[in-house]
Amino acid sequence: MAETIAVKDAWAAGASLSDADYRAWYEESVTDPEGFWGRHAGRLDWVTPFTKVKNTSFAPGNVSIKWFEDGVLNASANCLDRHAAKDGGRTAIIFEGDDPGESRRISYAEVLEEVCRMANVLKAEGVRKGDRVTIYLPMIPEAAYAMLACARIGAVHSVVFGGFSPDSLAGRLVDATSGFVITADEGVRGGRKVPLKANVDKAIAIAEKGGQKVGKVLMVRRTGGDVAVEPGRDLWWHERREAVAPTCAPEPMGAEDPLFILYTSGSTGKPKGVLHTTGGYLLYAAMTHAHVFDYRPGEVYWCTADVGWVTGHSYIVYGPLANGATTLMFEGVPTYPDAGRLWQVVDKHQVNIFYTAPTAIRALMGAGDEPVTRASRRSLRVLGTVGEPINPEAWLWYYRVVGEERCPIVDTWWQTETGGILITPLPGATALKPGSATRPFFGVRPELVDGEGKPLDGAAEGNLCIADSWPGQMRTVYGDHERFEQTYFSTYKGKYFTGDGARRDGDGYWWITGRVDDVLNVSGHRMGTAEIESALVSHPKVSEAAVVGYPHDVKGQGIYCYVTLMKGEEGTEELRRELVLHVRGEIGPFAAPDKIQFAPGLPKTRSGKIMRRILRKIAEDEPGALGDTSTLAEPAVVEDLVANRQNKR
């Protein structure tokens, strides 16, 4: 049994909720969701109040999710105008550049003006309510301005992480039928430049072949590097912003009008456009941000994610700004110029709440304690993690060395699809167990089911489902509602299936064990094995590929590829390097394979299905645990794979 760390008096002092509050609120939230969420929706400003709170169904063939459906509001007005009106000089965004010498504080009044100007530029260039605008920017304040400018005029943003390749960007432009891109000349990370505009140019050419024309590109000047400018199509933000008015009335939006699309990987096919709407999403992001981090007015909050992922959407931009918080945006990486950077930034900006990924913690743990202890870190009060399971060893290092046992750790489990945090401790209210995401947030009803869908009670391990809707839930897969139902509601009828496995212990605490489908989580980046496989087979020398994950000390999971070559091709070291580069080019650098094993054949059943279970065991260096191989079409294939495995200890 893992040790339990009781709530300390110092954590409970001043915390917004106690353990008894948590229990009472949770009880109300699941017995009377209408009353609970109807009341808490008062934390947002509504143009027209809603009369209906919840109208949701997980019924097979009829999945429909609506919250506050007749309410009217605007997300950017909730994030900016109301705070600017009360206290316009308060810092909304602290920008910390890649270069440690560069930082800037931007007030609520200033952010509001920039957002209004960008909204006016979008309008002047023909963007209308409902249009999809693709954002491909580095971690600079303009990324937040762009998202909020879209929200202001009712355009739907689709942020694409700056690490994605032109091909991946093109696929997202086509799927979202998006004809407007906001980008930068170049990004800078860890001292290295990223050619964003050049990638956009390539992506536009590819998208055009796919039938999607991009009419306008708004470019932010970040580095001043040389870029090709196509007259009539490409516009500079710094020029256009001068030519428009500094105010822009927020568009009244229905609570169920789309706010954004964010692409995420599943176990099959191309990435799905996860669609979030306005009212429920914003309320859920704000409410979780306030309670999970116990945010107190005046505090500095820092989430190290990139706005290209959902964590950046909900916990750098929408949640913190809806709460009037000061949110730090960091352009760089944890190890540049050295492994002490994060803690140096904590001291520099007196950060109170810090939220990062287990992979960063493990990487920094490897660099030793000195880069941490060299900084004071006295300002820190709450520490959080997200993105993948955290091993107890990394949890304890974070707790003891970074937080000096002064700061509770909130291990927050959630997904792009869930919009906000679903399972998490609350600081000052929840006793902690290293490695456990602990208890459900308000309104969240997790359930465990076995392979047949039978509910499991008490202490048990199984597949993690959610029994009823919560306001932050995705509403559909953009343009494909059937895929939405099929992916999330057909495996276990009447329940939302997360794709994760989990264990519930005797205290009712939840332990997420990782994906149970063919989705990898590499350094917190989520990707489907199918995407990497199709990138590999698009190489002319590859005839077939199968990709599995294996445990990796820093990345959580590593990418292990089995590759069968075309007849006559030879599996050389050079080809290995070429294939790694090829996958980086097709998807993005974060998808680079860690291991490539050339395989004369793949283990298949007689019906031709690849037996991934076997491939996983070989990649994990457990050839003795292959299990039942009697259904293999050609047993000899496995002997070769075992003999040539790349992870032999």
Ligand code: 6R9
């Ligand atoms: C927010 C985010 C979602 C997947 C999810 C799960 C894994 C996220 C976790 C965690 C264990 C945690 N995951 N948080 N696993 N403990 N605290 O990461 O969204 O990129 O969609 O990934 O990440 O496997 O299903 P997304």
